[in-house]
Amino acid sequence: MFTPEGPSFRELAVQALSSVEHGYDLLAPKFDHTPFRTPEVILDATATVLAGLGPFGRGLDLCCGTGAGLDVLGRVCQERITGVDISAGMLEVAARAHPEADLLRGDVRALPLGAEYDLAVSFGAFGHFLPKERPGLYAQAYAVLRPGGRFAFPVVAPARPGTPGHLALLGFDAAMRIRNALWRPPFVMYYRGFGLADVRRELATAGFSVELYALEELGRRPDGSPRARLVVATK
Structure with missing residues (x-):
């Protein structure tokens, strides 16, 4: 939920009618007071799994935003950590929180980086990429990793059809598609269509071997399956 320190309805409306880059520039000062920031329970669970696979040397956060993923990298990486984001406003906030x-x-x-990282992570950003763009994104992640390097990101299990969560996602997705059909520039943010089977296939095509780890801190569904998994793709 939004906190009192978060953006007003008018501020959100202005952001939603902007480009992705400018929208996040506008939202940046209040972003950490919105539900869009990755919850601490997911960050902590991810750090726990990665700590068991590490330690790592250099770390890279793709689409770092205000720096939530940098917190994770700081816990599991022994060398320099780097964040990349398209929004100057988000990077300004991240710089204050993470001077290191x-x-x-x-x-x-189109990353301007070489194969010099041991771990790359990303949190909550994949909705900003169309399905046809994801293979290129995975190829970029592969290119910046050293041999044996890992690319890790959490994936939450989809809501069951007909549940309030599923209906909310359908409504949000429909609203964004109508907005993008009627307004320019587009604001790509689609939370549906990020299926685990497709992700695994696309990562394998990029050259990764893929493992899945249950994020047990988020619990399990009635059928026993994890509510969230960490995808760990190894170069």
């Missing part, structure tokens, strides 16, 4: 990190403004679909 190197922050770069750039498009993760």
Whole structure:
């Protein structure tokens, strides 16, 4: 839920009618007071799994935003950590919270980096990429990792059809598609269509081997399956 320190309805409306980059520039000062920030329970659960796979040397947060993922990298990486984001406003907030990190403004679909990282992470950003763009994103992640490096990100199990959560996602997705059909520039943010089977196949095509780890801190569904998993793709 939004806190009193979060953006007003008018501020959200202005953001939603902007481009992705400018929208996040506007939202940046209040972003950490919105439900869009990755919850601490997911960050902590991710750090726990990665700590068991590490330690790592250099770390990279793709679409770092205000720096939630940098907190995770700081716990599991022994060398420098770097964040990349397209929004200058989000990077300004991240710089204040993480003076120890190197922050770069750039498009993760065309990273200006070499194969020098041992771990790359990303949190909550994949909804900003159309399905046809994801293979290129995974190829970029592969390119910046050293041999044996890992690309990790959490995936929450989809809501059951007909549940309030599922209906809310359908409504949000429909609203964004109508907005983008009627207004320019587009604001790509689609939370549906990020299926685990597709992700695993696309990562394998990019050259990764893929493992899944249950994020047990988030519990399990009635059928016993995890409510969230950490995808760990190894170069």
